[in-house]
Amino acid sequence: MNVEDLEAGGAPALGEPLPIELANATYAVRGRLVDGLQRVEHVAAWFRDNRARFAEPCADGDLLGVGPEELRATRALRDAIRELASVAVRGGPVPQDAVEEVNRQVRAAARWRELSWGEGPSALARSATPPVTTALAEIAQQTVDLFGGDRIADLRACQAPGCVLYFVKDHPRREWCSAGCGTRARAARHYERTKAGR
Secondary structure, eight states: OOGGGOOOOOOOOOOOOHHHHHHTTEEEETTEEEETTOSHHHHHHHHHHHGGGSSSOOOHHHHHTOOHHHHHHHHHHHHHHHHHHHHHHHOOOOOHHHHHHHHHHHTSOOEEEEEEESSSEEEEEEESSOHHHHHHHHHHHHHHHHHTSGGGGGEEEOOSTTOOOEEEOOSTTOOSSSHHHHHHHHHHHHHHHHHHHO
16 A cells, blocks of 8 residues: 555644644534544544654655554544643633643653754754654644643634634634635625524
8 A cells, every 4th residue: 555545534734733733633524523533544644644744754654554552642632632722712621631641642752853964964853762653742742832832822713603623823813714614604694694684
């Protein structure tokens, strides 16, 4: 099998920070929640589609070797990020199990940078752990930075009808996770105004 042939789980790719992109691997279709990481192939495809965003990208062989443990770990981190995002956006008690999951995964991969000197000097990220574990640890570290930093104030839940995605507000007028959700929200408002006017 070729890594390009892996079936994706349908999770939207919105270009959000990696923790939010992973959290959005749970999405809604016609008001019904969908798990975009149901199978090992979905996890491998998610890492394939996002690999350029990692300090140490997963090679094709690493992605083809993804198994049940990586599926469990990826889903656990995704679910923890969704819980933390919900609390950050809506308020409520802090889910300590979600905090512990992020911290457990952030400690999973020891990483360092090495000097490489080919055509010129460069630094290469290295790790002694499997690449998918290292990538999950990187997402967990970015989760710590997002929720523990100033950008937490910009985290939003999409307000479009039936949408369950999160986004980091990068423009003062942004209210939705995507242009499609904005169109649906405006159409729903127009429909309600038209219906009320009758």
